[in-house]
Amino acid sequence: MNRFITIENKYLKVIISTLGAGIYQIYLKSDEEIPVLVTTSNPEDYLTSSNYYGKSIGRTSGRLFGPTYTLNQQSYPVECNPNQSFMLHGGKQGIFAQTFEITTQKKNEVILSYLDPASLTFPGDLFVHVLYRVMDKTLHIEYRANAVEDTLCNLTNHTYFNLNIEGGTILDHELMLNADTYNVLDDHYRLIKQADVNDTPFDFKQLKRLRNGVLSLINTTQKGLDHCFILNSNPLVGRLYDPKSKRGLNVYSDYPSVVIYTHNFSSKKALNSSVPHGIHSSITFECQYEPDGIHHPELHSAILKKDEPYQHFIDFEFEF
Secondary structure: OOOEEEEEOOOEEEEEEOEOOEEEEEEEEOOOEEEOEOOEOOHHHHHHOOOOOOOEEOOOOOEEEOOEEEEOOEEEEOOOOOOOOEEEOOOOOOHHHOEOEEEEEOOOEEEEEEEEOOOOOOOOOEEEEEEEEEEOOEEEEEEEEEEOOOEEOOOEEOOEEOOOHHHOOOOOOEEEEOEEEEEEEOOOOOEEEEEEOOOOOOOOOOOEEHHHHHHOOOOOOOOOOEEEEEEOOOOEEEEEEEOOOOEEEEEEEOOOEEEEEOOOOOOOOOEOOOOOOOOOOOEEEEEEOOOOHHHOOOOOOOEEOOOOOEEEEEEEEEEO
16 A cells, blocks of 8 residues: 655655655745645545656666667567557656555655566666655755666656746746756657757756747657756756746756656646646656667666666755
8 A cells, every 4th residue: 555654854844655756745844835846636646646746767767769678698678668669767667656665764764665576678676775865955865776687777756846836837937957968859759969058949058947948849749848968077967946936946966967858748637736737837857877878878878787786866955
């Protein structure tokens, strides 16, 4: 039976789900508790449905293209999503759809664990641990894993942020990304090349409104931002700011890239957003290895060696 757990301090209250080791909601504590995540309005939908809102994603994040990939001179079939040429976010049995056990719980911290069994696509069992901790105005996430065989491992969080949920879309939020290059995609989301962000809708090296960049992509397959940005060495991934509420979010990570997605398609479930269909209601910071890297030698392969520890962090630091 899946359930929610609350961790909190004097600044933040975070509702965690055992399903998918997910974040159901983050509240900023001021005169009132202010939610900043777009998520399912019915908590039962969150605990029972295989949506990505706030869930942990893996074994691989993003799109892993088929029909196969090669690891240690052995070919593995990719169980693609229905009518697609890729597996998305670890496939229908990805960790977002699995019940985690609570192994540690404190007022300000929880650790959830899951044993992901070997499959046709992914060799070897994978032990996954997700730590959430609130520290002042920061939610700290750690992903830890160990594999019994060489395998693919690329874990992230799929939380949708809107710093002013009652204010509509995030198009008037301002975004800065610490990235000079991004992955150019074709109409099937396959990597074409890496390119400089200068003079493109993907240039967020300085804080600027999302509106022009997102709407200039509205007639593409992606219908907005759904792209991987290659991060510079600074651990600051980027910054989100809402001029209306004057709330900010700084994102930090030791991952080499981040996928920015601006909720470009309608939700199948009712959301807590003031945008009923959910389109452009929110934005994700999916810090990770570059998707589909196993097929591209210029990218990180996301291969986790047998008995080699996997550990990465993502920090969401709020300003309010």
